[in-house]
Amino acid sequence: MAIISPITRTLRDGTRLVVRSADEADAPGLIALNERMTRTSPHMLRDLEEQDRDPAEFCRVMLAHNVHPGKAFLVAVVGAGGECAGRLAVRCGQWRRLAHRAEFGISVDQPWRGRGVGSALISTMLDWAAAHPTIEKVCLSCFATNVGARRLYERLGFIEEAVFPKHIRQGPGQYVDDVQMAIWVKAGIAPEGHTTWTVAPSASDGPM
Ligand SMILES: CC(C)(COP(=O)(O)OP(=O)(O)OC[C@H]1O[C@@H](n2cnc3c(N)ncnc32)[C@H](O)[C@@H]1OP(=O)(O)O)[C@@H](O)C(=O)NCCC(=O)NCCS
Structure with a gap:
């Protein structure tokens, strides 16, 4: 089961953040965040x-991640009331020939951006992926116009693999390119020019 036990992170401004698998009580906050x-x-x-x-x-969809070995649904919560600052959902490929590959989506609530929440969610997920029995490569898709997100992914070690022109249609005549990025999470298999994620010795409570 892909349940990630709570990990406490201290953000640079001193805020204590807990990253853990989502549970039923998180649903209203997550729907509002979406x-x-x-x-x-x-x-x-x-x-x-x-x-x-x-x-x-x-x-139903969220909790299915907790019982599926190749999926995880993470929340980053703050304060005694468990305010949801961000979320990340990841899943590995369904078929044997895709089981080495995972992809994820992430959102951080506006007031919490630029404070390390996204980094905490992604690094917790990459630590999980590194220990996963089949996942070797973690991928993402990003609007080419999402410059801040792309910079964050690059800082964490993701490498741009492809750009699909006009892959997203925002409205009539309004297109955005889609950028595909990836990072490897098992030693010794990344192609030349790619990065392999290194798990920190103690993932919990490192400043983000
Ligand atoms: C993209 C997104 C997930 C990033 O999350 P985030 O919490 O802002 O990410 P972080 O704070 O970890 O890192 C962002 C930047 O803030 C910096 N930062 C981290 N902690 C910081 C702190 N305490 N104070 C100031 N800056 C900080 C990071 O160094 C990083 O800088 P960079 O842009 O130069 O790389 C978030 O902006 C978001 O949800 N955006 C809208 C939805 C979206 O675009 N989703 C992704 C689709 S691909």
Whole structure:
């Protein structure tokens, strides 16, 4: 089961952040986060009406990650009330020939951006992927216009592998290129020019 036990991280501003697998109680906060992201970020794939907004259905999809060995759904929570600052969902390929490959999506709530929450979520996920029995490579897709996100991924070691021109259609005549990036998580197999993720000796409580 892909349940990630709580890991505490201290952000640079001293805020204590817990990264862990999502549970049922997180669902309302996550649905609200998805809605805010869709309304405010130009870099989201799905429209508001395409989001899972029914709490029961959202919970079903979210909790399925916790019982699937190749999936994980992480939340970054702060404070006694467990405010959800961000989320990350990752899944490895369904077929044997794709089981070495995982892909993820991430969102951090606007007030929490630029404070290390995204780095904490991604590094926790990469530590998990590095220990996973089949995952060797972690991939992502990013709007080419999402310059801040691309810089963060590069800083963490992701390498740009391909650009698909006009892959996203935002409206009539409005297209955005899609950038594919990847990082390797098992030693000795990354192609030349690619990076391999190194698990920190003690993942918990390192400043982000
Ligand atoms: C992309 C996204 C997930 C990044 O999350 P984040 O929490 O802002 O990421 P971090 O704070 O870890 O890192 C972002 C930057 O802030 C810097 N940073 C980290 N901690 C910091 C701190 N305490 N104070 C100031 N800056 C900090 C990082 O060095 C990084 O700088 P860089 O842009 O020069 O690389 C977030 O901006 C987001 O959700 N955006 C909207 C949705 C989206 O684009 N999703 C990704 C689709 S591919």
